[in-house]
Amino acid sequence: MANIIISPGKYVQGKGELKNISKHTKNLGENFFVIVSTSGMKRVANIIKESFSDSNTNLIFEIFNGECSENEIKRLQKSFQENNCDVVIGIGGGKILDTAKAIAYFENVPVVIAPTIASTDAPCSALSVIYTDEGIFDKYLLLNKNPDLILVDTQIIVSAPSRLLISGMGDALATYFELRACKRANSLNMSNGHITLAAEALAKLCYNTLLSEGFKAKMAVNNNVVTKAVENVVEANTLLSGLGFESGGLSGAHAIHNGFTVLQECHNLYHGEKVAFGTIAQLVLENAPLEEIKEVIDFCLSVGLPTNLSDMGIKKIDKDDIMKVAEASCAEGETIYNMPFDVTPYDVYSAILTADKLGSHYHK
Incomplete structure (x- = not known):
């Protein structure tokens, strides 16, 4: 291939x-x-x-x-x-x-x-x-x-509400981690090929750009002005993430996003806001190092992306509802199966609840 x-x-x-x-x-x-x-x-x-x-x-x-x-x-x-x-x-x-x-x-x-x-x-x-x-x-x-x-x-x-650019950061946040999972699983990307070095480098650059420029871009867009940080984040959201996801592949974060669409409480969220929390849950699912999870949570907090279920609009956790999210995340054909290990609805359920606790802990 x-x-x-x-x-x-x-x-x-x-x-x-x-x-x-x-x-x-x-x-x-x-x-x-x-x-x-x-x-x-x-x-x-x-x-x-x-x-x-x-x-x-x-x-x-x-x-x-x-x-x-x-x-x-x-x-x-x-x-x-x-x-x-x-x-x-x-x-x-x-x-x-x-x-x-x-x-x-x-x-x-x-x-x-x-x-x-x-x-x-x-x-x-x-x-x-x-x-x-x-x-x-x-x-x-x-x-x-x-x-x-x-x-x-x-x-x-920058004439649009800043929440839209921030949502784009949430969508872009998943790019590197989903590509990394797909590469570990040796799964195919959106063009039915394997991942190139170029796609991997673009996805990593996307993530690094968000970390270094995201907060500065948010401050600028809150005032409807274009700065170099805004230019860099727009490129990350649009080009780097676009090339990264299509030539790298989707995995856990977007599947978990899709799962959350079954809950009425999440219907007012933008795509990238759900993906951001899905990224945290994917990292928990992978048992990623705590330092990496904290880095992602800290970034989300700095720009205003969800880090726990309350931020997602779920003020009272119903564990049956969370299991429904997990089951939808694991529907036939979902991108969750691009993770480099077997995944069950219980695994996703556990990752979501743990991600919620971690996000709430660092919220303090």
Whole structure:
């Protein structure tokens, strides 16, 4: 089996960089189909129009209906075809970006991804998460390639609530530890290959960047300003974690995240917030050194990520509910089975309760 790493065609990040979108996309096509939300239209449409004002490019803007569903994809795909477009641009949050990637996949055209938040590592991936029109998870759509261009304007990123960037740190926090588990298990990554040295180095750099820059970035984003620390954390959340998870693999932390989705108390949490606690639980499951667990907990405390079940919204622990979380974490096909040892629901149950106690201890 080969070692494989996959990545987007180009990654561009910088303050005010959206105004240069014409320059970065000039060789991709001539008729651009731009998917945005209603609020995004107000914030970015003029920037994009100005960027393309000196070119012969045609711009077609379409408002996203809110769900990355099969019906929404088909509706936008029909508009794409009727307007003879040849490039898709998705600007916004994860569901818009996944919709743009899906349309480009079905139409076999280039796709440009411009995230307006840095709350997950999904923008770089060759994957779209498909929901029903009511917002219920439906399926994963595996794409044949990564986006042609990722364009991240950090001025737009810092205009969003700081909790979103912090959530992205939680998602990125798992990258190194999940890759490490997958490597120990000799399991395959998202591209059905083994882990390269490059992917391992990127995942480790992702973790180190969070530790050194995360708190400083939080302070800056609380004031809606871009600093070097913000630039570094946005890159860690988006690029380093994106390449690391896709070319490294997922294991315990994301499976435990999925388990917590069965509890109503956790429904107001962002993806990365649940992943952060899942990372602590994974380290307990592995019986990692206490110094390493404490380092992760201290980081979470410094930026405001959950370290115990109370932080997760579970104010009164019902052990039957925690077992339900553990059982969902161990469902057939879950990434928990990429851990380098056999895992049972009882093991996950025990790790969650122990992680809660450890997180509460260092909370003091």
